[in-house]
Amino acid sequence: MNTTEKFYLPVDGILDLFNSFAAHPRFLTAHSVLQSAALTPVFQHPKVSKLSKTGMGIIKTVKGCWRRQDKRVIPRRSSSSGNRQVSTDRLPKSSVDLAELGQTKPRNRHRIVVLGAPRVxxxxxxxxxxxxxxxxxxxxxxxxxxRKLFHIGGETYQVDLLDAASERDFPAKRRLTILTADIFLLVFSLEDRDSLDEVRELLSEIKAAKAKLLKSNHTTSVPTVVCGNKADLEAQRVVSRSEVVKxxxxxxxxxxxSAKNGTGLEGVFRALASLGDLPDETxxxxxxxIxxxxxQSMCINKRGRRRRHSRGLSAPCAAVDPLARRPSFTSDLRLVLGSSTKHKKPEKCQIQ
Structure with missing residues (x-):
């Protein structure tokens, strides 16, 4: 073999190599391209310049397939309501917890628990x-x-929202959820009287659980907002305002x-903010x-410079953390037991 022949390679050998990977999902698109390339007449021993152009084209095609396949997606949260997904290319490495960043005060962190019958x-x-x-x-x-994070007037706020619909059939689990909540949003449908009865029972259960946690013999005032939803369905309405108040x-x-057209929701959100001592800008x-x-970048850049901030310094903004997950039940149980000992050491676990 002379010096020139050493640089000659058969194209069929390259095609056979890539065809061996055709069963792999990443190569499905590239395989179809290679098959079409195999149908193109070529010389048995193309020159190096021609082979380089053909080979580079194949390599670019395969690399493009790899990039498309490697753009993985992960669920926004563990939920059964929808299949919304977020690309990992636009996510932080972990959940953004303002407490861990040292960017929020304890009084600016709240958990809102949403309860009510299904389909309301x-x-x-x-x-x-x-x-x-x-x-x-x-x-x-x-x-x-x-988890929704706010930056308002130089202050940061963290609001966690929990819709624990599955806990209707698990009293102990629901009781733990109730005891860890700071604010409650109870929802019923104006077209379903049974859903109103469930809200009434939930309200009684919440008051009883909080009173027992605080070791109080008196009726405990619980930060609660009640929504009579589906006000847009006036023709199907069976519950009146006077009946709800009664x-x-x-x-x-x-x-x-009306979650559909937005009626009344502004008042609900303002009431929740008021009960949590949060700004109206929430x-x-x-x-x-944003x-x-x-x-996250804004919070990191402002670390250590809290004293320089003043109310009204920046425009109110907020972000939803797509990686936020509900704290473990062990953490919630520790939180409950810790809050109960502030008033009086409990004789037994308050969850039972």
């Missing part, structure tokens, strides 16, 4: 609070956990809402939504 619109109300659109398709919720009492903030209409990476 809890998920869509939460979607509105998160700045998302109404979703017509209904899919039963097992459990949804959201059943729940006048001390519970009550709003007639209402979706009062702040701008990507989670932008929010």
């Amino acid at each position: 619109g809890k998920t869509n109300i939460l979607r509105r609070f998160l700045g998302e659109d109404y979703e017509e398709h209904y899919e039963p919720t097992v459990e949804d956990f959201y 059943i729940l009492g006048e001390d519970v903030p009550f709003f007639e809402t 209402s979706p209409s009062q702040h701008q939504m 990507p989670i990476l932008s929010y």
Whole structure:
């Protein structure tokens, strides 16, 4: 073999090599390209320059397939309500916890628990609070956990929202959820009287659980907002405002809402903010939504410079953490036991 022949390679050998990987999913697209290339007449021993152009074209095609296949997606949260996904290319490495960043005060962190009968619109109300659109398709919720982070007037706030729909059949689990909540949002449908009865029972259970946790013999005031949803379905309405006030009492903030057209939701969000001593700017209409990476960068850049901030310094903004997960039940149990010992050491676990 002379010097020139040493640089000659058969194209058929390259095609056979790539065809051996055709069964792999990553190579399905590339395989079809290679098959079409194999049908093109070529010389048995092409020159190096021609082979280089052909080989580079094949390599570029395969690399493109790899990049498309490697763009993995992960679920936004563990939930049964929808298949929304977020690319890992636009996510932080882990959940953004303002407490761990040292960027928020304990009084600025709240957990809102949403309870109510199925099919009353809890998920869509939460979607509105998160700045998302109404979703017509209904899919039963097992459990949804959201975390919305705010930056308002130089202060940071963290609001965790838990829709624990599956806990209706698990009293002990529901009791733990109730004891770890700071604020409650109870939702029923104006077209379903049974859903109102369930809210009444939930309200009684919440008051009893909180009173026992605090070792109080008196009725405990619980930060609660009640929503009578589906106000847009006036023709199907069976529950009147006067009936709600009679059943729940006048001390519970009550709003007639429509998650579909947004009626009454602004009042609900403002009431939740008031009960949690949060700024009015936490209402979706009062702040701008930004990507989670932008929010994280902003918090990191401002670390150690809290004293320089003043109220009204920057425009209100917020971000939803797509990697947030509900704390473990062990963590919640420790939280409950810790809060109960502040008043009096409990004789037994309050969850039972």
